[in-house]
Amino acid sequence: MDDKYVRRIKIGVVGLPNSGKSTIVSSLSGLFIRTANYPGTTVSINVVNLTIKNLRIQLIDLPGIYSLSSEMPDEEVATKEILRGNYDGFIVVGSTLSLQQTIYLLVQLLELGKPVILVLNMMDLARKQGININVEAMRRRLGIPIIPSVAASGVGMGELRKLITEIAQSSIAVNTKVIDYGPLEKYIDAVSARLNAPRGLAIEVLKGNDLLKEERLKAGDIVSKAIEEIGQIDVFVARKRWDFVSSITKDVVARGVQVNLSKLDYILLNPKVGILASLALLFTLAEVIFLVLNPLVNYISELLSMIPIGELMVNVGNPLIRSFIMDAVWNSTSIVLSFIPYVFGVALIIAFIEDSGLIIRLTFPLEKWLRRIGLPSRGLIYLIAGVGCNVPATSSTVAIPSSTDRLITALMIPYIPCMARLLVISLIAAAILPSQLTGVVMILPFVTSLIGVMVMSRLLLPLLTHIRVKLTARVPYAYELPQLIIPINRFFVKKVWHYTYEFLVRAGILIVAFSALMWVLSISGPSGLIGPEALTNQTLIRSTWLSLIGDLISPIFKPLNIPWQLSASLMYGYVFKEVILSSMAVLYGTSEEGVINVLHSALQLPSALALITFITFYSPCIATLVTETRIVGVRLTVINTIAQLLLALALSYIVYAIALLVV
Amino acid sequence: MNQVEDVRVNELPSGSVARVSRLLIGRLRDLGIMEGSLIRVLFSTPNGPAIVETGDGRPIVLDSDAASNLLVTPLSIPQRHRYRHRYGS
Incomplete structure (x- = not known):
């Protein structure tokens, strides 16, 4: 088609928070979604391009708002766009479960004098609750097109596409004077x-x-x-x-919209029993990650170990290339692959809590207590999810509406010991302590983590306000309580897949790349290339860059009686925490299974406890760091990472001193 | 007759009914909580968050800051709370 016949229009998709805007945009397009960071904010605005016949449409999916006079810094992004942006029309996405609030917002959009289409989403849920909306009467009263819709299953999307083309033809009535003031x-x-x-x-x-x-x-x-x-x-x-x-x-509305709180609402929101119920639910959640997914991780690890990589590499003549493929690429790839179940589990739980409306129920009774330790209530879920894996937990904090809360949460997640860190910690505990005491020591990382979060959230909040002028005050939250729903639909599956895919692609590539870098540091030194023999030879390894770095770090750990091999292997923790174990094995010239015996003879109890404390949050892996950078920026990530290292070191010295006194 | 003093909404126990007397944050108006309107406290924690029901039946969640910035005149307090609840203390 000749390009001169192509018309372009720009349409803003506006609506209340959680009304299903993004679902409608995804349903309409099925093409691609480009996320753009607007200047001065980390709130993402989805820009979707779609073509209908000879019409090119740019759909701008704006953050949820209640009105055009938003007080929340993040909502300002949307209202600025609506008031200043050059839009040809708006799609107002309303929830039938919040009809009054929808009409309140709709009126303000109508008054702007642009064509408006109202999509009344979640009609199925309204019907289930006996709310009957006379759409025809509403069309007559408002004088605009209204589409009853169930966006999750695509109902109403065909009609919406047709109406969008009518915006371009200027055939949609504009009704600016709906209210006489x-x-x-x-x-x-x-x-x-x-x-x-x-x-x-x-x-x-x-x-x-x-x-x-x-x-x-x-x-x-x-x-x-x-x-x-x-x-x-x-x-x-x-x-x-x-x-x-x-x-x-x-x-x-045939039947007035009533407060419709479920029995679960009355339990979770109750100020007295709600805290216990919320904690129980959150604990169960974490347990699900630990217990249900653990066998799957082991199963995948077993499957991967069955791949005869050594035999496959026999034909590769060059030992350097062979070592690179096996020790750098394959090892890191297999670690990433074996971690997929954890990432999937974290993504599943986060998406479910976000989309079902549980997030508000779970955090409401805890808010006051969380505030006392300097944490935003909305961040709690993401911190707990961080136990599974820090990467998806950090990247999903974009859903937190207030920028201050979002930043604090994203900055605190790396203080939460993830599964990989807990694996290393449990191995150290198992090596030093009798099995009946291992569980007691496993409490230590969580206590350390809590102290870290409490100290750092208090220190970082003034810093945030100092370096980001826009965050000078925390804006009070007030919003309509969303109904509890079971959000199992294709968009939910898409969301879970998106989180998992993001880990696989972004984090996976980073982990493999940094493993390759660490491999280079392990087979070369100031004298040049030593070769892959250094990975198995205790004498040669002393000449590598890695050993030199270990020597540089070792004075810090010497007072804690931690040998240089252990401090050097901590360097690998910046790539991925699980790699610490294999690097310990390399540096001690033993197998991964033999690490327990080595640790048993190399560490005394106070040193082991200090090491456990240090590993809890001395640094997130590179994938978490990069994700953190995307949410909070480079400067804050650097500050936070240095603070983590220093605090972890300070706490490990304290634990060591206490252990010396007690033991 | 004793003049009933305005209190913050999170000072009232769950189940109380009150009339909104002052809003210290304008955002609440956009949620239908207006000066003079009636609200019912569904859940509240002392100096913490609260959930109130507006006149047209919508549950509004107020975090600690928002709840502390909503001043109301109590109209009725559940019987069991009259003598031992924080209200009035």
Whole structure:
């Protein structure tokens, strides 16, 4: 088709938080989703391009909002876009379970004078609850197209595609005057004429929207007169809008929307029993990760060990290439592959808690206590999920709406010992202690981690406010309680797959690349290439870069009576924590199974406890570091990583000193 | 008659009914909590978060900060809380 016939339009997808905007955008496109970071914020806005016949449509999936006068820093991104962006029209995605709130937002979009399509999502859930919405009556009252939809199963998407093309043909009616503001009308008209702005923008100027300060200055005299006559304009406008919402809801909803809290709601939200119930549920969650997925990890490891990689490599003549493939690429790849079940489990649980509405129930009774130790309540789930694997837990913090809370959570996740770290720690514990005491020592990383989180969240919060001016105050949260739902649909599966895939691709490539780097450090030294023999020869390994780095680090650990081989192998922890074990084996010239015996003879109990404390959070792996960088930026990641190292070192010295006194 | 003092909504026990007297954060208006409107406290923790039901039946979650910034005039307090709850202490 000739390109001159192609028309382009830009449509904003606006809606309440959790109303299903992204589901609708995915359902519509099925093409590709590009995530763009807008300047000054880490909130991502999904930009989706799709073509319908000869029409090129750019859909902008904006963060959820309740109104155009958002107070949350992250919602500002959406409202700025709506007020300033050059849109041809809007799709307002509303939830039938929050009909009043949807209409309240819809009115504000209509007043902006652009074509608006209302998608009433989750019609199936509304019907299940006996909420019958007369869509035809609503169309008549509002004078706009309304599509009843179940986005998760694609219902209503065909009609929506058709209506989008009508925006391009300008055949969608625009209804800006849905509410008569009475005495304010003359001021709205005056501001609108002065600024040559749509009605909705004039109302926002009169209300004192912080994003429109410049416009308010230009219309200063009109605003003053309006305030003189009406008083608090924001209160007046909100009241008028809610009166309208109330009147329309009475007309179109056959059964009034009632508070519909489930039995589980009454247990989880109860201030007295809710804390215990939430903790029990969260503990069960972590147990699921530990217990259910562990055999699967072992199974995959066994499957991988059955691959005769040594025999396959016999024909590779060059020992350097052979060692590179086996020791660097294959070893790291097999570790990544064996970790997939953990990552999948973490992704599954995070996605379920986020999409079902459980996240609010679980964190509500704990909020006050979490605040006392400096943690945002919304971050708790991600911290717990971090026990499975830090990478998906960190990357999924993008769903936390407040930027301060998101940053603090993302910065705290690396302090949580992941499965790989716990594996190394359990091995050290098993080597030093009788089996009946191993469980007691396994509490140590969690206590250390809690201390780390408590100390660092308090230290980092003032730092955040110091270096990021926009985060000077934590904005109070208030939102409509979403209904509990079971979110098992194709979009849920897609989300879980997305988290897992992200780990496989991004983290996998990084782990393999850094393993290769560590391999180079292990087979070469200041004198040049030593060769793969260094990996198995105790004398040759002393001439490698890795040994030299180990010697440099060893003075730090010498007072703790930790031998250089152990401190050098900790370097590998920056690649992936499990590699610490294989590097210990290499540096001691033994098998991985023989590491336990080596540790038993090399470490005394106080040193072992200090080492366990240090390994708990001295550094996340490279994949977590890169993910952390994407959420909090390079500067904060560097600061946090240094702080982690120093705090881990300080705590290990304290533990060592206490252990010396006690033992 | 004794004048009933305004209190923060998270000072009231669960089950209380109150009239909104002052909003210290405008965001609540966008959620339908207006000066003069009636609310029912569904769940509340002293100085912590609260969940209130608006006049049209919507449950609104308020975190500790939001709950501390919503001042209300108590209209009714569940019987079991009248003498031993924090309210009025």
